[in-house]
Amino acid sequence: MSQAPAAKKLLILGAGVGGLSVIKEIAEFDSAAAILDKIDITIVDEDFSHFLGFTLPWVMRGWRAPDSVPIRPTEAALNRVNRVTGRVSSIDPQRQQVTLDDDTTLEFDALILATGARNAVDRVPGLADAVAKGVAVHYYDHDAAAEAHRALSGFTGGRLMFLVTSPVYRCPVAPYEGAMLAADLLEATGARAATEITAYTPEVQPMPSAGPYAGVELVEFLRQRGISFHAEHQVVAVDAARRVVTFDNGAEAGFDLLMFIPPHRPAVTIGDEDWISVDTATMATRHPGIYAIGDTTTVTTPWGRSLPKAAAFARNGAVSAARSALHYLGIVDRTEELSGQGYCYLDTGAGASSRGAGDFFAEPPEIHLSSPTAELNRQKSDEEHQWRALWETERPVLR
Numbered sequence: 001m002s003q004a005p006a007a008k009k010l011l012i013l014g015a016g017v018g019g020l021s022v023i024k025e026i027a028e029f030d031s032a033a034a035i036l037d038k039i040d041i042t043i044v045d046e047d048f049s050h051f052l053g054f055t056l057p058w059v060m061r062g063w064r065a066p067d068s069v070p071i072r073p074t075e076a077a078l079n080r081v082n083r084v085t086g087r088v089s090s091i092d093p094q095r096q097q098v099t100l101d102d103d104t105t106l107e108f109d110a111l112i113l114a115t116g117a118r119n120a121v122d123r124v125p126g127l128a129d130a131v132a133k134g135v136a137v138h139y140y141d142h143d144a145a146a147e148a149h150r151a152l153s154g155f156t157g158g159r160l161m162f163l164v165t166s167p168v169y170r171c172p173v174a175p176y177e178g179a180m181l182a183a184d185l186l187e188a189t190g191a192r193a194a195t196e197i198t199a200y201t202p203e204v205q206p207m208p209s210a211g212p213y214a215g216v217e218l219v220e221f222l223r224q225r226g227i228s229f230h231a232e233h234q235v236v237a238v239d240a241a242r243r244v245v246t247f248d249n250g251a252e253a254g255f256d257l258l259m260f261i262p263p264h265r266p267a268v269t270i271g272d273e274d275w276i277s278v279d280t281a282t283m284a285t286r287h288p289g290i291y292a293i294g295d296t297t298t299v300t301t302p303w304g305r306s307l308p309k310a311a312a313f314a315r316n317g318a319v320s321a322a323r324s325a326l327h328y329l330g331i332v333d334r335t336e337e338l339s340g341q342g343y344c345y346l347d348t349g350a351g352a353s354s355r356g357a358g359d360f361f362a363e364p365p366e367i368h369l370s371s372p373t374a375e376l377n378r379q380k381s382d383e384e385h386q387w388r389a390l391w392e393t394e395r396p397v398l399r
């Protein structure tokens with residue numbers, strides 16, 4: 001009697017937006033039950049706690065407590081998935097093996113890397129010192145966002161500078177959303193009239209990947225709120241004692257409180273690669289059987305811009321990589337290319353949000369920002385509720 005072939009091992013690294021979306025995508029296959037008989041799925045995460053990025057500016061604004069941000073998938077939601085808590089330290093593409101910090105090794109037949117990006121504050125000279133001295137804050141993790149809220153709440157007036165430290169960062173609207181929400185908070189505390197708010201970035205305009213229009217519209221939103229915008233300023237150093245930022249064009253600008261978007265680095269990489277290049281037809285890396293999605297990847301759009309590090313593209317990557325990995329394992333018969341359709345909501349203050357949506361792979365993208373409304377703000381909140389309901393539940397995603 002012939003034996004059933006051994007189940008293939010699909011390993012997913014990272015249980016954030018991208019990694020969990022791979023599981024959601026497999027659950028949505030018509031043939032999900034038959035697929036699950038043929039694969040053994042393992043997901044690894046250092047703490048099984050992730051977040052939807054847009055909740056962090058809400059912590060900075062004071063609308064959310066930092067401990068309300070983490071999303072922790074339940075055991076039940078991850079039914080039929082082996083769950084390994086551990087920190088990935090290296091990936092060996094030749095041996096098809098992943099090593100964790102505690103020296104555990106995990107074998108795979110196909111791997112999807114979805115470990116995202118990390119803040120790298122030390123990459124700008126003087127920035128860590130400015131944080132230590134309490135003159136610089138950011139909102140790119142929940143504790144930092146709570147610290148930013150404390151700093152802004154106690155700010156009585158002066159120069160508030162928003163600084164994008166590098167063109168590679170998560171969520172192209174987050175710096176400007178942060179500036180508008182800070183203005184909103186200072187209105188509430190009564191310090192707005194005594195505060196000059198500026199935004200500096202190395203980019204030519206905000207949201208450069210969204211095409212020629214959205215960034216110009218965003219600058220107009222800033223102008224309407226009295227926030228001055230300075231493009232093509234790449235920081236080279238921060239001097240905490242003098243409270244001055246120096247840029248690569250020789251200019252200097254002073255601040256009383258610096259709100260910065262940290263430099264980023266990939267959380268995990270393969271060999272000496274930095275951000276991981278993928279083939280957008282399949283999300284394949286240059287290593288057979290290894291796929292990468294979300295913030296850890298670098299994708300250049302047909303229009304020659306970097307695809308944003310945003311949740312929509314982590315989810316689109318998951319759709320493509322789930323199918324491609326199963327195709328590689330001989331389980332499904334076709335692959336699916338990465339979709340360029342994306343959107344984002346932009347909080348503009350006073351409980352309203354704008355929205356921009358479209359095809360980021362168009363040449364050029366024709367994305368516009370809508371007028372801010374309370375209804376769009378509600379849709380943004382609903383998105384979090386729906387994602388939480390899927391993972392913080394007793395209902396299995398895979399059955």
Ligand SMILES: Cc1cc2nc3c(=O)[nH]c(=O)nc-3n(C[C@H](O)[C@H](O)[C@H](O)COP(=O)(O)OP(=O)(O)OC[C@H]3O[C@@H](n4cnc5c(N)ncnc54)[C@H](O)[C@@H]3O)c2cc1C
Pocket residue numbers: 013014015016017018019044045046047048049050051052053054055056057086087088089114115116117139140141170171174267268293294295296309310311312314343344345
């Ligand atoms: C302030 C801010 C605002 C944002 N606003 C928006 C927005 O409005 N709209 C939008 O679309 N996007 C926004 N984003 C971006 C969005 O959050 C990311 O693009 C999205 O989460 C990327 O998904 P991912 O799966 O690649 O990474 P993540 O969701 O970050 O998941 C990575 C997972 O990998 C795990 N991990 C990392 N390293 C290791 C390791 N060594 N070992 C084991 N596990 C590891 C982590 O614990 C985490 O669970 C924002 C981000 C920030 C920071």
